[in-house]
Amino acid sequence: MRRKVNIPFGYKLILPYVLCLLMAVLTVGLFAYAHSVNSLREKTRENLQGTLRQMRDNIRYRTDDIERITNSLYYNYSLQNALRRYDQGWYSYETMTKTLMPALENLLNYTASNIGLSLYLQNETLPEIFYKDEEQNPLLSTKRYEIYHLARIQDTDWYRLLQFSGTLPGLSRWQQILRDKEDGNISLLQRLDDVQRGKEIGLVRVSVQIRDLLDSVDYRKIGEYSTLVVLDASGRTVLQSSPEGAEEGNPRTAPDRLVLSEPLYGLGWQLQSYIPDSLFDQSAGEVRRMTLLVCLVSALVLAVLGIWVSGYFTRRIQKIVGSLNAFHDGDFHKRIRFKGNDELAQIAIAFNRMGSNMEELIHKNYVADLQKKEAELESLQAQINPHFLYNTLSSINRLAQFGDIDKLHIMVQELAKFYRLSLNRGEILTTVGKEIEHAKAYVAIQCIKYGERLSVYYDIDPEVLEYATVKLILQPLIENALEHAWFGTTLGIRLVVEKREAEIVFKVVDNGVGMNADTIRQILVPEGPRIGYGIRNVDSRIKLHHGSGYGVTIASRSGIGTCIQITIPCRM
Incomplete structure (x- = not known):
């Protein structure tokens, strides 16, 4: 078999570089172009200066005309x-x-x-x-x-x-x-x-x-987009002539402009013009086109050869860059295939090997992290207070002893609904609508227990019912209010669920005893005391699933009541 000759990558770059050196012939063209443009620019400058002198002479003629009036009297x-x-x-x-x-x-x-x-x-x-003229200009x-x-x-x-x-x-x-x-x-x-x-x-x-x-001061005599300004002895603008819709501001501070001036003798003023460089570019356009045509013919063969060589290597480098960008976007399946055994082919082999290793490592870490996260969620959910079941069964027992069949029937039915929604077929997520049903089932059981002493009101936005949420986040907050918010013999609770742009907000508001700032701080501390454990449990589960930007916030005043707010993102 014939042995393949591998040309190093450096030598492949030298060839187009040497060919590009031949483009030095363009230096002659650039020099000729620069010289011609400078000549045109100087000629245009002289013409514009002559136009300014004509304006100056016209203004001088006007002032002399006025001075002849005063001399006639003198x-x-x-x-x-x-x-x-x-x-x-x-x-x-x-x-x-x-x-x-x-x-x-x-x-x-x-x-x-x-x-x-x-x-x-x-x-x-x-x-x-x-004449008595107080406001109108008599002239x-x-x-x-x-x-x-x-x-x-x-x-x-x-x-x-x-x-x-x-x-x-x-x-x-x-x-x-x-x-x-x-x-x-x-x-x-x-x-x-x-x-x-x-x-x-x-x-x-x-x-x-x-x-x-100054009626002869007209920017159109200078050129489009030019500006004429008449300044007094103190530099204040007396008159400005510029195109309609031109940029506001001081034209003297505008970049890329040629400034010409002529003194207005007698008045002590100065006539200045600000001409954009584009005016000179138009004059130099013809020279530029001719110079480019000559240079283009000279460089045509070299350009074709250079484009072919550079395109060959550019396509290979772009393939590497595209694969790197795919890695940056999280797509680790991208691979590069190059023929030969030069430096680019060796880079492709190393890149493919690195991609395979990274994809395998990320997959292992992702699976492990996902399993850990699910285990933490299940552990946190399992810590929901189980005493509720014992208390409810005790209430059912008492209702059975007293023979209150209607309330007994309602309590058993709501208890079954409560645990059916709690289990949720083992899923961590549920819909907002089911979470509200779960909270209503819990409230219905508690209303039978407390009777007329407990009043619960609902303010639910129907638009949020189909969005997803972590399950079992409302019941612990209502349970916390029933255990700690009593202020006298009655208690009122209001459950609000609404959508705010890209977020869903739950509010459990009571008119109970309230709490001070120190108690609120202890409740929200991650490793705080046992106080407010149910609220802290809800906050931990939301942050674990949605991130630290979401969770529970508390606002309360002693003797007035408490508002516990939950914020989650809008996700279907």
Whole structure:
């Protein structure tokens, strides 16, 4: 027979590794792609920066237009001569109607935007003209002018700050004053001076809506998903233009974005744009496709060979991984069959041997543990108090002596039902319905014994009757109440069974003497004293069968009564 040549697993991996080294040719393609993408990115950046400059120039044009209005007033010498005189009467009226008001009306028609022109004058011989707007932004409806006396604003903080900052004659300043922030406006402030005498004669304020001033700021001019933000000198957002439904929050903190900015001279603001990297990815898409096509053709033969080799070994390794996952899920019947005698085949042989040993060991331990658990359950159930049978037979004897045949018949019938349900054909589990019947049989016997001194009420949810439960869990609790809960000559007991989501709750509630916290603690201690042995027995059997998350809890107050609750899972 020909001797088989077994190639070690390490050599089998070297072959595809060497072949993959040939893929280094792709380095040239990647370099060309990176260089092209960087060039496109830089070109796109320059184009976007140019768009921002156009927006900046448009805003500058708007601000210059407003500044020309204030300069027209500043260099109107006839107006200065009229405001320099403080004559009252006819001269004051003529100055208002023939000089000041026509000049202001002409300035309002100078621009198409809605503006508010306010003139604050030192000359108090001229009357004031103004509108009373308390809530509505006046610039939303029309453009208009107003005339005030300068004394109205001399005590305001913004005017004192304007004077303190040393604003030179003829220079203007953009600032939000009075109600500008609430109305979304901004004002251009400029001193009105007597040029010949170098004396201040008033203040000019031109108000304009910020959205009119910045109407050229539109994210669509930059690109989809981009964001444009105008920031004031303190970094506060004045205006933001972004797509509808865009993410809320600060765009400056968003990752993977290019930030471009342009200063807005005169306003002291800054125009910033936040462009997602996806915009550049779209520009680089064509270059990427061409580069990938060239690289794909070069690597096609090597890729086919590499896929075949790697697939051969991958299928074998995946078979091992799948078997390990089956072991993790508890399926120890999984076995691996590999041809040959290489490292993978040896791993498969060792794996199969390990699986057989583990399956045999787990089976032995499972059987032993199951037998131990069943023995403990049977032992615990056998400890149910047998005195009940003796007491019941004694009661039957007395009823026979007194000739009370009806009660005797009922007691014998209920006793037979009680023990028939107790035996349950040797089964550990029973249904909730049979367990309730068993408890009712026990109660019926006790009601004959105690007569009118004992009252028992039932509150049973019909939905729980078909679920499974450990047998003999209600009778010991009722028996415990009959032995220890008497408070006077009468006793009331209420049995409640209900479903709560994935659990079934039993409650045995009495209005008896109750118990203190120390007694409750002694009852529930696993190796505690003989007190409350029946309750502890029930709790142990439930925990043994369903786990430590279920069992008995007790709530009681001395002189008021006791509520003993049993919780088990919903299982059919």
